[in-house]
Amino acid sequence: MTPSDSAAPRDASPIVNPEPLSEGEIAFEGALRPKSLAEFVGQARVRGQLQLLIEAAGIQNRTPDHILLAGPPGLGKTTLAMIVAHESDRPLRLTSGPAIQHAGDLAAVLSSLVPGEVLFVDEIHRMARTAEEMLYLAMEDFRIDIMVGKGAGATSIPLDLAPFTLVGATTRSGLLPNPLRDRFGFTAHLEFYSTDELVHVLRRAAALIELSIDEAALVEIAQRSRGTPRIANRLLRRVRDYALVHGGRASTSVVDSALELYDVDVLGLDRLDRAVMDILITRFNGGPVGLSTLAVSVGEEAETIESVVEPFLVRVGLITRTPRGRVATPAGWRHMGIGRPSGSLFGDDL
Numbered sequence: 001m002t003p004s005d006s007a008a009p010r011d012a013s014p015i016v017n018p019e020p021l022s023e024g025e026i027a028f029e030g031a032l033r034p035k036s037l038a039e040f041v042g043q044a045r046v047r048g049q050l051q052l053l054i055e056a057a058g059i060q061n062r063t064p065d066h067i068l069l070a071g072p073p074g075l076g077k078t079t080l081a082m083i084v085a086h087e088s089d090r091p092l093r094l095t096s097g098p099a100i101q102h103a104g105d106l107a108a109v110l111s112s113l114v115p116g117e118v119l120f121v122d123e124i125h126r127m128a129r130t131a132e133e134m135l136y137l138a139m140e141d142f143r144i145d146i147m148v149g150k151g152a153g154a155t156s157i158p159l160d161l162a163p164f165t166l167v168g169a170t171t172r173s174g175l176l177p178n179p180l181r182d183r184f185g186f187t188a189h190l191e192f193y194s195t196d197e198l199v200h201v202l203r204r205a206a207a208l209i210e211l212s213i214d215e216a217a218l219v220e221i222a223q224r225s226r227g228t229p230r231i232a233n234r235l236l237r238r239v240r241d242y243a244l245v246h247g248g249r250a251s252t253s254v255v256d257s258a259l260e261l262y263d264v265d266v267l268g269l270d271r272l273d274r275a276v277m278d279i280l281i282t283r284f285n286g287g288p289v290g291l292s293t294l295a296v297s298v299g300e301e302a303e304t305i306e307s308v309v310e311p312f313l314v315r316v317g318l319i320t321r322t323p324r325g326r327v328a329t330p331a332g333w334r335h336m337g338i339g340r341p342s343g344s345l346f347g348d349d350l
């Protein structure tokens with residue numbers, strides 16, 4: 001995915017944005033990408049399922065079934081698509097939903113595939129509707145109908161395609177029409193990574209970039225990475241820079257100093273996350289408060305708060321959503337280091 005495709009606007013402290021930020025970062029990520037399922041950390045269930053799918057196709061000498069990879073950005077969907085192609089020893093073609101704005105764009109890609117090619121379509125939910133419809137037939141019968149002419153004289157010419165495997169990636173599987181979703185032989189839902197898994201990702205990345213780092217420092221970075229390998233690798237890069245400039249091995253104090261510089265706290269909250277927590281607690285006494293009021297109070301778009309900030313704060317248990325608005329949990333008060341007044345919405349012993 002290219003940086004300009006990013007769906008979520010986010011200007012404040014982009015270091016914990018799970019989207020790739022720049023071409024430079026994309027190149028850095030490329031160098032760290034695991035090349036095989038064995039090297040891919042975590043997602044054990046999905047790995048096992050993909051392994052089976054690839055091996056079964058290999059035994060029958062056919063293209064693997066179409067695969068849908070669903071989950072938040074930065075969890076490894078592109079990496080897995082590359083691994084599928086690599087492990088099944090097939091060429092890979094990369095494109096994305098936003099690049100397919102007309103059925104003709106898709107027809108051009110599909111008709112130029114070589115037999116057995118793996119076609120990766122990132123953000124498949126953003127493809128044009130007319131292209132989606134063309135894809136149904138292509139996935140099912142390896143065939144498309146090309147419309148020639150307009151109006152009463154229009155005719156459709158069938159075109160046979162080389163057999164291919166479609167790997168679609170989406171952060172919004174709910175937006176995919178059912179007929180498209182149903183045509184994937186296998187759907188994998190990627191989960192956020194545990195701290196242990198992220199330590200593993202980071203250890204591997206540190207070795208690849210030849211960074212000497214303490215085990216405790218890896219844990220410290222992992223805990224601040226919001227369950228996301230892309231963010232973990234990005235924080236590691238900043239820690240590497242800090243260690244380079246200030247000299248010496250990357251220790252926990254180097255991690256602390258580097259990430260303090262970038263406003264990433266011990267749970268991975270950035271400046272905007274903390275601003276939301278702070279306003280919720282200090283101005284609204286922990287809530288409940290409505291989304292738009294909260295957004296205006298921190299000077300951010302409501303969409304950014306709803307799609308980027310809030311899901312993470314809810315996931316780590318610092319706020320909850322109630323019918324009357326957002327409420328800071330006891331853990332939220334504690335994390336902000338502010339004593340909770342008695343008689344607040346939650347019981348005191350929660």
Ligand SMILES: Nc1ncnc2c1ncn2[C@@H]1O[C@H](COP(=O)(O)OP(=O)(O)OP(=O)(O)O)[C@@H](O)[C@H]1O
Pocket residue numbers: 001018019020028029030032033034039040041042072073074075076077078079080122169171201229230233
């Ligand atoms: N399981 C993993 N093990 C090791 N590294 C990983 C893993 N998952 C992701 N990464 C690393 O994280 C970075 C981002 O991964 P990737 O580009 O595959 O994410 P994505 O889910 O496709 O994101 P997007 O939806 O934004 O395209 C890459 O550098 C990749 O190497």
